[in-house]
Amino acid sequence: MTQSPAQELFDKEQFKRDILFNIKYMFRKTLDTASSQEIFQAVSRAVKDRIIDNWMISHKAVEDYDSKVVYYLSMEFLLGRALGNNLINLGFYKEAAEVLQDMGLNINLLEDEEADPALGNGGLGRLAACFLDSLATLGYPAYGCGIRYKYGMFRQKIENGEQTEQPDDWLKHGYPFEIKRPEYAEVIRFGGYVRIEYDPKLGRNRYILDGYQSVMGVPYDIPITGYGNKMVNSLRIWDAEPVVNFNLESFDKGEYYKAVEQENLAKTIVEVLYPNDNHYSGKELRLKQQYFFVSATVQQVIHKFKENHDDIRALPEKVVFQMNDTHPAVAVAELMRILVDEEDLEWDEAWAITTKCCAYTNHTIMAEALEKWPADLFMTLLPRIYQIIAEINRRFTEKIEELYPGQDSKVRSMAIIYEGQVRMANLAIAAGFSVNGVARLHTDILKNYQLADFYQMMPWKFNNKTNGVTQRRFLVHGNPELAKWITARLGTDRWITDFELVEGLAPLAEDSRARKEFQKIKRANKVRLAQYIKEHNGIEVDPDSIFDVQAKRLHEYKRQLLNIMHVMYIYNKLKDDPGMEFHPTTFIFGAKAAAAYKTAKQTIHLINNVAEVINSDPDVNGKLKVVFIENYCVSNAELLFAASDVSEQISTASREASGTGNMKFMMNGAVTIGTMDGANVEIVEEVGEENVFIFGMSAQEVLDQEARGDYFPGDIYRDDPDIRRVMDQMVDGTYSNGDHEMFRELFNSVLYRDSYFVLADFRAYENAQRRVNTAYRDHVGWTKMAMLNTAHSGKFSSDRTIQEYVDDIWHLEKVLPD
Ligand code: 26Q
Numbered sequence: 001m002t003q004s005p006a007q008e009l010f011d012k013e014q015f016k017r018d019i020l021f022n023i024k025y026m027f028r029k030t031l032d033t034a035s036s037q038e039i040f041q042a043v044s045r046a047v048k049d050r051i052i053d054n055w056m057i058s059h060k061a062v063e064d065y066d067s068k069v070v071y072y073l074s075m076e077f078l079l080g081r082a083l084g085n086n087l088i089n090l091g092f093y094k095e096a097a098e099v100l101q102d103m104g105l106n107i108n109l110l111e112d113e114e115a116d117p118a119l120g121n122g123g124l125g126r127l128a129a130c131f132l133d134s135l136a137t138l139g140y141p142a143y144g145c146g147i148r149y150k151y152g153m154f155r156q157k158i159e160n161g162e163q164t165e166q167p168d169d170w171l172k173h174g175y176p177f178e179i180k181r182p183e184y185a186e187v188i189r190f191g192g193y194v195r196i197e198y199d200p201k202l203g204r205n206r207y208i209l210d211g212y213q214s215v216m217g218v219p220y221d222i223p224i225t226g227y228g229n230k231m232v233n234s235l236r237i238w239d240a241e242p243v244v245n246f247n248l249e250s251f252d253k254g255e256y257y258k259a260v261e262q263e264n265l266a267k268t269i270v271e272v273l274y275p276n277d278n279h280y281s282g283k284e285l286r287l288k289q290q291y292f293f294v295s296a297t298v299q300q301v302i303h304k305f306k307e308n309h310d311d312i313r314a315l316p317e318k319v320v321f322q323m324n325d326t327h328p329a330v331a332v333a334e335l336m337r338i339l340v341d342e343e344d345l346e347w348d349e350a351w352a353i354t355t356k357c358c359a360y361t362n363h364t365i366m367a368e369a370l371e372k373w374p375a376d377l378f379m380t381l382l383p384r385i386y387q388i389i390a391e392i393n394r395r396f397t398e399k400i401e402e403l404y405p406g407q408d409s410k411v412r413s414m415a416i417i418y419e420g421q422v423r424m425a426n427l428a429i430a431a432g433f434s435v436n437g438v439a440r441l442h443t444d445i446l447k448n449y450q451l452a453d454f455y456q457m458m459p460w461k462f463n464n465k466t467n468g469v470t471q472r473r474f475l476v477h478g479n480p481e482l483a484k485w486i487t488a489r490l491g492t493d494r495w496i497t498d499f500e501l502v503e504g505l506a507p508l509a510e511d512s513r514a515r516k517e518f519q520k521i522k523r524a525n526k527v528r529l530a531q532y533i534k535e536h537n538g539i540e541v542d543p544d545s546i547f548d549v550q551a552k553r554l555h556e557y558k559r560q561l562l563n564i565m566h567v568m569y570i571y572n573k574l575k576d577d578p579g580m581e582f583h584p585t586t587f588i589f590g591a592k593a594a595a596a597y598k599t600a601k602q603t604i605h606l607i608n609n610v611a612e613v614i615n616s617d618p619d620v621n622g623k624l625k626v627v628f629i630e631n632y633c634v635s636n637a638e639l640l641f642a643a644s645d646v647s648e649q650i651s652t653a654s655r656e657a658s659g660t661g662n663m664k665f666m667m668n669g670a671v672t673i674g675t676m677d678g679a680n681v682e683i684v685e686e687v688g689e690e691n692v693f694i695f696g697m698s699a700q701e702v703l704d705q706e707a708r709g710d711y712f713p714g715d716i717y718r719d720d721p722d723i724r725r726v727m728d729q730m731v732d733g734t735y736s737n738g739d740h741e742m743f744r745e746l747f748n749s750v751l752y753r754d755s756y757f758v759l760a761d762f763r764a765y766e767n768a769q770r771r772v773n774t775a776y777r778d779h780v781g782w783t784k785m786a787m788l789n790t791a792h793s794g795k796f797s798s799d800r801t802i803q804e805y806v807d808d809i810w811h812l813e814k815v816l817p818d
Contacts, residue, residue, distance in 0.1 A: 010092040018046040040113035044176035051223045055232040061817040062141045069141045070810045074324035076125030080634030081114045082177045089225040115170040116635045118153035121277040122553040133470040134802040136226035136233045139814040145297040148237035151272040156631040161608035178220045186217045188295040215266045216241045217296030230817045238296045240266040276594045277553040278369045294331045316356035320810050323360045326371045326424035332431040333388045360428035371424040393417045396430045413453045434809045436465045439658035439679040467658040468798035474664045478638030481521045499797035506791040509784040529643035541586045550648035551590035551640050554600040557655035562758045564607045568726045574620050586625040590632030602746045609735040641668045649674030652756040654699035663796035669786040687792040691785045695768035696761040713754035
């Protein structure tokens with residue numbers, strides 16, 4: 001292969017000198033006295049220095065062309081580690097690894113020194129990170145806008161089978177890739193009251209906020225490098241600082257308390273990420289966080305726009321805000337506030353601008369995830385913003401009544417403020433010019449169920465954008481051997497930026513040499529994971545067993561419980577009939593539960609206890625193993641995807657909006673066992689139903705059965721002895737050292753409610769698992785299937801997704817700096 005321009009530019013000797021220089025001047029040390037962390041910092045600094053020029057060039061290009069920019073507003077960015085990813089995108093990972101090796105350093109060990117910046121929970125946050133990678137790679141001007149949480153997603157420790165949470169102090173050693181930008185600080189105001197004053201010049205009232213508290217938003221920028229180009233965008237995350245450093249003597253009592261309060265506000269606001277996934281909790285601090293980063297961002301955008309333009313009405317030509325779920329939906333009201341109160345526009349003009357600048361992505365249909373803020377909380381915390389939302393609501397409900405006279409149900413479902421609550425999704429839909437779901441099935445369910453009234457009223461706003469993931473992180477970085485093989489076999493590495501090209505691998509499924517190569521890579525990745533498991537869990541697993549992996553947030557709808565109950569079932573079968581035909585299988589789980597989510601935590605406890613019993617039973621040793629990977633996060637996820645044979649995507653149909661893990665497994669050659677839910681539907685469409693294992697109720701069946709309300713899990717428990725046995729083992733002490741109460745709530749929740757249809761789908765799942773096990777024993781057939789999964793995963797690159805957002809929603813133009 002010819003060298004890319006980036007590789008020619010990379011001066012190995014200079015890189016080495018820079019690292020040694022950094023070790024000396026950052027730490028007053030030499031290579032042999034520096035710690036691994038210090039060396040990591042020095043290397044990262046050298047890499048960052050190589051990004052800076054392109055970063056400046058990119059910024060200038062965007063300014064010179066006066067390009068339209070997308071501001072991706074998100075409470076979460078689950079970046080994962082930056083060092084390796086940046087080296088790959090800059091095009092000199094291999095060269096850097098060689099330099100380090102010359103210096104006696106191992107790049108993988110250095111990469112492990114980096115704190116994995118986990119400013120997100122799960123799918124939604126990781127999607128934001130994939131999108132930033134694709135935007136830069138495709139050359140589109142974009143800012144990620146978020147919060148610089150002091151503590152990101154907690155570190156999970158398993159103690160006696162139970163999850164414990166530890167603070168994630170990701171900034172402890174300093175984060176080498178961020179740059180503080182105090183010159184772009186903005187003041188954000190909370191509380192107070194609104195004074196109304198007639199302004200004769202304006203010919204109308206002015207609304208003035210008094211008696212408020214303020215904090216200073218101070219941005220930090222993290223470079224987002226494009227692959228194989230010179231584009232560098234920014235992730236701008238906001239830290240909070242007190243506005244004044246006060247001098248005690250010169251303040252009267254009132255001001256003294258106010259100053260202390262402001263100082264506390266600044267400290268608490270960015271303290272910690274809420275570790276909830278798909279669950280709303282109406283905490284005041286969360287609303288403060290939302291307004292904090294949104295206000296800082298919107299103010300900043302307006303300031304910047306005004307530097308280069310005199311007519312604010314042109315804003316929609318240059319700016320689009322994409323709201324990642326409803327978490328930043330207050331942006332709508334903040335933009336209205338600035339346009340009406342500060343730019344002195346009339347309401348209608350301001351509304352015309354706002355509704356051309358804001359677009360909304362929905363990530364869930366689950367009722368408990370919908371944000372509804374108590375109106376009085378809103379009023380107290382953000383009095384002017386509340387007034388604006390009330391006015392938006394007044395006009396919007398007026399329109400509803402006009403369109404649907406006498407139909408109360410329409411106002412009930414679509415009003416923004418209703419029964420004392422502010423409904424953020426309704427605000428986002430009323431004000432957004434685009435509303436999108438994240439997979440075709442999900443968008444259809446939104447249109448026909450959750451948001452049917454909105455869809456009927458404003459069908460033009462609705463569109464689908466099926467999620468995608470970046471192959472740069474999840475193949476090139478996470479599975480370097482497979483990446484190398486794909487390049488060799490396709491005769492080009494263009495698939496790294498044009499992922500549809502992997503389709504060219506499909507014919508190789510019929511080529512026995514290619515199959516052997518593919519199989520060898522999978523096995524090597526399984527050995528790598530087995531080593532990780534040996535180190536972290538002290539468990540020996542057999543790389544020739546089936547690696548069946550479920551790695552995702554723990555949530556009832558994702559049904560880790562179905563998976564572990566099936567493991568319990570298999571264990572019973574193997575005990576009853578040791579000669580049973582069964583290919584040895586290692587069931588691997590990785591999952592964090594929200595700290596307050598009892599049922600989820602019990603499920604983790606059950607998985608670990610089942611693992612303990614099974615792994616120490618010599619009767620099934622060599623056939624069945626269960627592993628719980630502690631602290632599932634982006635960096636160990638990369639290992640799991642690469643090493644997995646079977647990808648568990650078993651959510652209750654209709655509940656998983658898309659899923660993105662399903663795509664990461666697929667591109668790494670894992671075969672899916674799953675329900676017809678989220679993007680699984682499109683995966684089946686791409687890979688063919690003969691290359692996946694689909695089971696269970698359809699979304700329609702689930703929705704219909706819920707509507708009828710005639711599901712009785714107790715009947716299944718009564719009629720199916722295998723299921724009853726597994727259920728009873730939850731409360732007969734088998735997995736709890738004789739304790740009958742440990743898993744009682746879990747047991748009851750299934751027996752008496754089973755809201756997620758675990759028992760209803762159990763037999764279908766067990767049957768699909770049997771088909772998997774049989775299929776795996778045909779090594780040739782299985783490898784073909786695995787290869788076809790990689791080959792047909794072309795659609796699921798976030799590059800495709802981003803291009804669709806650009807074409808249909810954002811209308812950006814490429815900036816290709818050189
Ligand atoms: C809301 C209010 C208060 C506190 C927390 C929250 C909160 C936080 C995170 C609500 C939801 C989330 C995260 C949701 C999420 O990750 N959804 C997932 O998004 C993925 C990307 O589109 C989809 O693939 C998944 O199907 C979806 O579950």
